[in-house]
Amino acid sequence: MTVYGATNVDVVVIGAGQAGLSAAYHLRRRGFAPYDGFVVLDADPAPGGAWAHRSPSLRMATVHGFHDLPDFELPAPDPAAPAREVVPGYFAAYEARHALPVVRPVRVTAVRPQLGGRLLVESDAGSWSARALINATGTWTRPFVPHYPGRFAGRQLHYADYRGPEEFAGLRVAVVGGGASAIQVLSEVAAVADTLWVTRRQPVFRDGPFSQEAGRAAVALVEERVRLGLPVRSVVSVTGLGPSVALRRARELDALDRLPMFDRLTEHGVAWGEREEAVDAIVWATGFRPEVGHLAPLGLREPGGGIRLEGTQAAADPRVHLVGYGPSASTIGANRAGRAAVNGIVALLGAPEPALAQRS
Template sequence: MEPHDALLDSPLDSLVIGAGQAGLAASFHLARLGIAHLVLDSAPAPGGAWQHRWESLTMQDVHGVADLPDAPAPPRSPLPAREVVPAYFADYERRHALPVVRPVRVDRVESEGELLVVRGHGPAGERSWRTRTLVNATGTWTRPFVPFYPGIASFAGEQLHTAHYPGAEHFRGTRVLVVGGGASAVQLLGELAPVTDTLWVTRRPPVWRDDDFDAEAGLAAVTHVEERVRQGLPPTSVVGVTGLALRPQEQRAARLGAYRRRPMFTSIEPWGVRWEDPPPGAPAREEVGAILWATGFRAAVDHLAPLGLRTPQGGIQLVHVPGNVQGATTAVRDPRVQLVGYGPSASTIGASRAGRAAASAVRRRLAPALA
């Protein structure tokens, strides 16, 4: 029996859902503040979304893994990120004795009087936990987004989202259509183009940059997202603010023409895609054998639906924190709920900072009971 098992049947001061970067940071700070809590994680092993990344993604390729509190992040190296980061997370859980319970998949969170009831299931069946506050750190990995286009169900080739990317060799000899205008699309084209024929489509022309992504640009990006969640709008990609850059390992793909982008197609056919009004000189139809959807993810917050946190605009409005855009974690419609790794904190560095902000907000919320 784990030492924290005794908490399972008692009302908790707080409960964290998710043991990725955001959840571990929140748990660390809750423990530091002496707040009794549990962390429920749906995965059978530590690592969050990192354990599911594609094999060819190395620690040299990732945009950066921020430090967890009191633990420097692993350095850049040619080692696979899906091995290095989960090992880092596992060591962190052990060294700080974080109260992680896994595997538990949370199905729904309901309000009962002053308490929140978290209902989920695991190998032992259905369970529920009562808690005074909640820190939601479920990220986006479990909700890959694929937009609908006419004919999508008729496609006879292979369709995959980047969440399930099997590596470039899988596509050798197959013409691949990469859909999406973000960093993942650029990285995957860099891998695929030297191996097989590729075609790239995006909704908007890509915004390229050739300078360093400095702190000022990073602040502009998260401020853009924070403004959206402050208004209750769904979080959106910040690529339009940050821009895209080609790394040295993508230069070969650039020379092969992989980044000559075409606008979005109108419909999908069994062995290709079609444009109703193609640009001058461009074909109205292109044949492809596979479609790789690099179209991002949506926040995994469906289990919070019973709490009615969403605005009519479709997002979860967070309380604005002047001077700290990544400190916006408290749900306006239910201050018992903190969201980390959501909106302006949906990055490794933002998630770590938001974990601290959320723990502090929980402490303030519990102050009368703890006095």
């Protein structure tokens, strides 16, 4: 069915990563019919979301946590298997098992208000008119590199473009960042190269698992920023670095002698005041920003620069939910956010009739 040239559905989900697939699963369970009731638009040509773009050197043994999607466990993988193969294969099987209506490749360019209280989702593959929207576009397509004065003549790359340690063999490499991505790079590159580890803050190392109470407190700090409409921070930024295979390897390689953040780049390296360290390459493991530019026509951003949420619902537009954003930007958080967003949409639109759980 079409409305003004756009395919008419109740709900559009943008993105088929962990959060988008979780939302799609719960939409089916609540009775929304595939394609007629809801559709999932994914920019990639194949399943996998951000996992399909990870470094080939990231193995399942060194993945920084992974949680199964609802109603289908990830079969026990070979710890040495590349995550970029295992997880996309799991996502593909999940889409097929639950007959999820994923359309790809579809790159959404804008979401606009439409007459009649609907939302017009525009893309390079046509348009969809929806009563509600779940945005699950994640962050992988927006790598963040901070600006520092000066010009470096060597190679610079973001973690998103890192493909393994081999190309750095015999070089001197600065790894910038204090999260799990930086630890992965150090644990690999320090085995073949001389490394410098540079972070803005003194990293916090945890000796054991994060307690549920501490975990809830950390997530609450991220949620508070979202409620205030401020730019989001990652959950890892407030939980610190827990024990992992990658962290153990980095320790064994003596790669965790952290330096404070440099104040400028030089032609041959990085510098702190009068001190300069020559390097051949800089790997920026400095995180990502949410991919929400296509939502700009809806005017959701607050003066603080972020999108204020009440749970997963955009405070400025109750038809719009963001999952995999802020406190739900983790595999377990994405699962919960997908369910919460669908509950909110059912509360807004009402359940389809008959509202029966559907299984393939």
